[in-house]
Amino acid sequence: xxQVNPAIAAGPDHPDLPVKPPLVxxxxxxxxxxLHRFMPxxxxxxxxxxxxxxxxxxxxxxALWALLTLRAAHTPxxxxxxxxxxxxxxxxxxTRNPIYLAFALVTLGVGIWINRLAVVAMxxxxxxxxxxxxxxxxxxxxxxxxxxxxxxxxxxxxRWI
Numbered sequence: 001x002x003q004v005n006p007a008i009a010a011g012p013d014h015p016d017l018p019v020k021p022p023l024v025x026x027x028x029x030x031x032x033x034x035l036h037r038f039m040p041x042x043x044x045x046x047x048x049x050x051x052x053x054x055x056x057x058x059x060x061x062x063a064l065w066a067l068l069t070l071r072a073a074h075t076p077x078x079x080x081x082x083x084x085x086x087x088x089x090x091x092x093x094x095t096r097n098p099i100y101l102a103f104a105l106v107t108l109g110v111g112i113w114i115n116r117l118a119v120v121a122m123x124x125x126x127x128x129x130x131x132x133x134x135x136x137x138x139x140x141x142x143x144x145x146x147x148x149x150x151x152x153x154x155x156x157x158x159r160w161i
Contacts, residue, residue, distance in 0.1 A: 013082040015141035020080060021134050025103040028126035032111060032119030041117040052113025059105030066091045066098040079138055086146055086153050096157050100130050135159065 044051065069090030070077050076084070077099075091098035104123050111119030142150045 011141075011144060013145070014080055015134075015138045017080050017134055017137055019129075019133065020078075021100060021103070021130060024126050024129050024134070025107055028107055028122040029110060029119060032107075032116060032122035035118035035122075036116040039118055042115050043111050043117040043120045044115055049113050049115065052109045052111070052115075055109030055112060056106050057109075059102045059109055062091060062098055062105065063102035066102065079134070083142065083145065086142070086150055088153055088157070093157065095161055096154070096159050097130075097135060100127075100135070101160060103130075131159075 067077050069087055069092060073085045073087045073089070075087060076082070095101055104127055107126065108120055108123050111117070111121075111123070139154070
């Protein structure tokens with residue numbers, strides 16, 4: 001567990017997110033479903049819906065692994081709450097954003113499974129919003145809160161994959 005930087009008093013002890021990340025991904029799914037009405041394009045060939053289910057399962061397993069890792073570190077899962085520790089174990093040893101990566105996998109997998117290209121396509125704007133609006137704010141907050149230990153972690157572990 002890393003020491004908290006005294007400079008955190010200079011700002012709120014949370015990343016001050018303008019939107020809760022699960023909402024971004026829920027909107028992406030719903031918007032993709034809705035857009036399919038106007039662009040009914042398939043996302044896959046016949047007989048391979050199981051590929052989508054495998055991708056969904058991979059996303060769910062990654063999210064569960066990340067959630068259990070955060071819980072073991074006694075830090076909140078919700079990114080809009082105060083972080084208590086820099087977690088470097090489990091999936092956080094490979095990617096700094098495993099839960100957002102899991103959201104992307106689930107959205108992609110659902111699109112493949114239900115055979116809607118519009119849902120698959122919504123992964124791109126959802127990832128861009130997550131990266132530019134959410135992750136960047138989280139990174140500024142974590143840098144302010146933890147300082148050098150977080151900067152070292154950033155150098156060792158990629159933002160995505």
